[in-house]
Amino acid sequence: MAEAALKVGLHDNKNFLSGLFFIGTGGLGIFMAQDYPMGSALRMGPGYFPIVLSGMLILFGIYCLIQGLLNPEKLPHNWSPRALLILPIATVVFGILMEHAGFIPALIVLIFISSYAGREFKFWEVLVMAIGLTIGSWALFIWGLGLPYPLIVGY
Amino acid sequence: MDLFNNLILGFSVALTLQNLWFCFIGCFLGTLIGVLPGIGPLATIAMLLPITFNVPPTSALIMLAGIYYGAQYGGSTTAILVNLPGETSAVVTCLDGYQMARQGRAGPALGIAAIGSFFAGTVCTLIIALFGPPIAEMALKFGAPEYFSLMMMGLVTAAVLAHGDMIKSLAMVCLGLLLGVVGTDVNSGMARYSFGVPELTDGIGFIVIAVGVFAVSEIIQNLGDKEERVVFTKKVTNLWPTWADIKTSMGAIFRGTAIGAFFGVLPGTGPAIASFSSYMVEKKLAKDPSRFGKGAIEGVAGPESANNADAQCKFIPTLTLGIPASAVMALMLGALTIQGIAPGPQVMTQKPDLFWGLIASMWIGNFMLVILNLPMIGLWVSLLKVPYRILFPCIMAFSCIGIYSVNNSSYEIYLTAFFGVIGFLWMRFEMQPAPMLLGFVLGPLMEENLRRALLISRGDPSVFVTRPISASFVAMTVIILIVMGLPAIRKRREQITD
Numbered sequence: 001m002a003e004a005a006l007k008v009g010l011h012d013n014k015n016f017l018s019g020l021f022f023i024g025t026g027g028l029g030i031f032m033a034q035d036y037p038m039g040s041a042l043r044m045g046p047g048y049f050p051i052v053l054s055g056m057l058i059l060f061g062i063y064c065l066i067q068g069l070l071n072p073e074k075l076p077h078n079w080s081p082r083a084l085l086i087l088p089i090a091t092v093v094f095g096i097l098m099e100h101a102g103f104i105p106a107l108i109v110l111i112f113i114s115s116y117a118g119r120e121f122k123f124w125e126v127l128v129m130a131i132g133l134t135i136g137s138w139a140l141f142i143w144g145l146g147l148p149y150p151l152i153v154g155y
Numbered sequence: 156m157d158l159f160n161n162l163i164l165g166f167s168v169a170l171t172l173q174n175l176w177f178c179f180i181g182c183f184l185g186t187l188i189g190v191l192p193g194i195g196p197l198a199t200i201a202m203l204l205p206i207t208f209n210v211p212p213t214s215a216l217i218m219l220a221g222i223y224y225g226a227q228y229g230g231s232t233t234a235i236l237v238n239l240p241g242e243t244s245a246v247v248t249c250l251d252g253y254q255m256a257r258q259g260r261a262g263p264a265l266g267i268a269a270i271g272s273f274f275a276g277t278v279c280t281l282i283i284a285l286f287g288p289p290i291a292e293m294a295l296k297f298g299a300p301e302y303f304s305l306m307m308m309g310l311v312t313a314a315v316l317a318h319g320d321m322i323k324s325l326a327m328v329c330l331g332l333l334l335g336v337v338g339t340d341v342n343s344g345m346a347r348y349s350f351g352v353p354e355l356t357d358g359i360g361f362i363v364i365a366v367g368v369f370a371v372s373e374i375i376q377n378l379g380d381k382e383e384r385v386v387f388t389k390k391v392t393n394l395w396p397t398w399a400d401i402k403t404s405m406g407a408i409f410r411g412t413a414i415g416a417f418f419g420v421l422p423g424t425g426p427a428i429a430s431f432s433s434y435m436v437e438k439k440l441a442k443d444p445s446r447f448g449k450g451a452i453e454g455v456a457g458p459e460s461a462n463n464a465d466a467q468c469k470f471i472p473t474l475t476l477g478i479p480a481s482a483v484m485a486l487m488l489g490a491l492t493i494q495g496i497a498p499g500p501q502v503m504t505q506k507p508d509l510f511w512g513l514i515a516s517m518w519i520g521n522f523m524l525v526i527l528n529l530p531m532i533g534l535w536v537s538l539l540k541v542p543y544r545i546l547f548p549c550i551m552a553f554s555c556i557g558i559y560s561v562n563n564s565s566y567e568i569y570l571t572a573f574f575g576v577i578g579f580l581w582m583r584f585e586m587q588p589a590p591m592l593l594g595f596v597l598g599p600l601m602e603e604n605l606r607r608a609l610l611i612s613r614g615d616p617s618v619f620v621t622r623p624i625s626a627s628f629v630a631m632t633v634i635i636l637i638v639m640g641l642p643a644i645r646k647r648r649e650q651i652t653d
Contacts, residue, residue, distance in 0.1 A: 014584055014585060015320075015323075015584075017584050018323055018326075018584040018585070018586055021580070021584065021586070022326050022330070025330060025333070029333055029348075032347075032348055033347070033348075036345060036347060037343070037345075040614060041609050041614040041616065042609060042610065042613055042614030043610065043614075044342075044605070044606045044609065045343065046340040046342070046343045046345045046347055049332075049336060049602045049605065050333060050336045050347060050348070053329050053332050053333045053336070054333065056326075056329045057326060057329045057330060057333065060322055060323075060325060060326035060329065061326065063322050064320075064322065064323060064326065067320075067322075075583060075584070076583065076585075078379045078380055079375075079376075079379035079583060080375065080378045080379040082378075083374070083375045083378035083379065084375050084576065084579060087371060087374060087375055087551070087572075087575060088371070088572040088573075088575050088576050089572075090551065091371065091551070091555060091568060091569075091571060091572035091575065092568070092569055092572050094555045094559075094568060095555075095559070095565030095566075095568030095569055095572075096565065098559055098565055098568070099565050107552060107556075110548075110551060110552060110555055111548045111551070111552060114547065114548045114551045114552075115544065115548045117374075117375075117378060117547075118378060118543070118544040118547065119378070119544070120544055125544075125545070126548075129545060129548060129549075133548075133549060133552050137552065137553075137556060141206070141556055141560070145206050145209060146209070147560055147563075148563070149559075149563075
């Protein structure tokens with residue numbers, strides 16, 4: 001047991017980190033709800049429910065934290081920092097382009113950027129996929145369902 | 156006979172050309188995403204929800220329901236043929252189904268899964284038809300304390316029966332409830348947790364969280380894993396199980412259906428629990444338990460009947476009480492709300508065509524699935540050859556378009572990206588997102604009912620245990636917590652869910 005504890009650092013300790021997350025969220029919840037009137041049990045104010053919940057979250061968090069210290073378990077090791085970075089960026093870029101450039105550029109850029117998150121990136125394959133998906137989505141969403149998005153802004 | 160009149164009404168609605176077509180689309184899409192790993196019914200329904208706006212309510216629900224039970228079905232096909240559970244509920248089917256396939260008995264395994272599912276579907280259609288109206292009638296007498304206790308029971312079961320650590324899942328429920336608080340408080344008009352962002356005063360969209368966590372995070376997670384090469388078994392011949400097969404599975408199908416129906420009515424549990432319980436029961440009852448894991452046909456028949464029964468009976472609490480029994484059911488209620496129909500016990504009396512049409516369509520859909528699946532198995536399996544690098548950008552594209560179409564604004568897109576990142580952290584820390592999502596959905600309802608209950612009782616919390624119906628829900632919650640908290644059972648539960 002003690003040996004296992006030595007091997008798992010706190011930054012790698014699954015339950016310890018979960019505990020921190022819960023305590024942090026609960027803390028933020030209480031901090032922000034300070035200004036919300038609590039009211040009484042009879043007439044609950046808007047602060048009552050969130051503060052009780054945040055408090056419970058902190059208690060559960062403390063339990064997880066202690067669990068993590070007593071029985072350290074390592075985080076699963078396989079993860080892709082690349083995907084974690086690229087996919088949210090792709091999503092945000094889609095949002096920006098939808099408003100400023102139009103449906104076609106937004107979709108094509110989305111597919112190119114997201115594909116880049118994968119292990120392999122084959123330009124021609126992605127291009128064919130982007131074109132095919134754009135035509136398909138146009139047919140389904142804009143032509144078929146009549147969603148009112150400009151294909152290219154300004155045209 | 157009311158029952159027959161109701162069912163006739165249902166079939167007359169479900170058998171119109173339009174509704175048959177939507178039922179077919181739903182079953183087809185459901186099977187498709189059931190076969191494909193990495194995308195489940197939750198994300199699919201969330202993406203498609205905005206587009207059901209243009210469809211009449213009955214047809215919309217028929218299609219969404221088809222996606223839901225179709226996915227259970229598709230998931231088992233790949234579990235049997237390639238040992239790849241398309242959905243979590245099919246994990247158990249892999250154990251014996253894949254072994255049967257390796258012994259050249261893929262056909263009978265698929266056949267018995269289809270027969271079991273169809274049988275369970277038929278029985279559950281009748282169960283809903285029989286018990287739906289009395290439950291709805293009872294629910295009309297529910298007051299705020301009853302609703303609150305019932306929801307609490309659902310959340311506790313959802314957490315306790317989820318995978319992984321129980322305390323963490325309970326914490327996730329609280330987190331979900333807290334996320335549900337975000338937005339304007341209906342009683343005081345005060346904006347809570349809005350961080351000064353005007354859009355947040357309307358609250359966080361359920362679809363945003365569902366797609367963020369169950370599509371975007373899921374993809375990030377999958378890209379960290381090595382891509383598995385699919386190994387195909389021999390060609391599927393002869394789909395029909397032999398008489399001996401049917402005889403051995405018959406009991407399992409009956410028991411599986413009963414177990415599935417039981418868990419189905421219980422809010423908070425998912426089909427995976429039903430199929431797992433059924434497998435354990437069959438193993439316990441078998442004369443020779445050592446056959447299990449080596450291609451025992453009961454190990455396919457029982458769980459497959461159970462998960463289908465569960466999926467279908469989840470509609471009972473959802474439609475009769477207006478309380479979503481699972482995250483997917485919350486989306487179904489979302490579809491109703493989009494159409495301007497308030498979910499609750501009154502739906503059955505005010506919209507009988509919708510209620511009974513949906514029920515009848517589920518039976519028709521189950522029948523369609525049998526026809527759709529068995530001859531087309533080759534096609535579904537060849538879909539698995541599509542590499543993930545093609546699949547995931549498609550999922551991203553449909554998710555983004557779906558989210559954008561909720562309000563035709565990019566704000567939801569940015570929030571989805573945020574939940575994609577947070578959801579990935581949750582998955583990495585093994586914090587289960589499913590109980591969180593249920594908490595999120597029930598949050599506002601729970602707060603509202605809690606306030607009302609305490610207002611009626613003049614601030615006395617004993618109201619939850621002095622009213623008999625509410626007290627029985629509270630008692631069940633406590634029993635579930637105590638039983639599952641017992642060290643012996645907890646240990647066993649951890650063994651099972653790992």
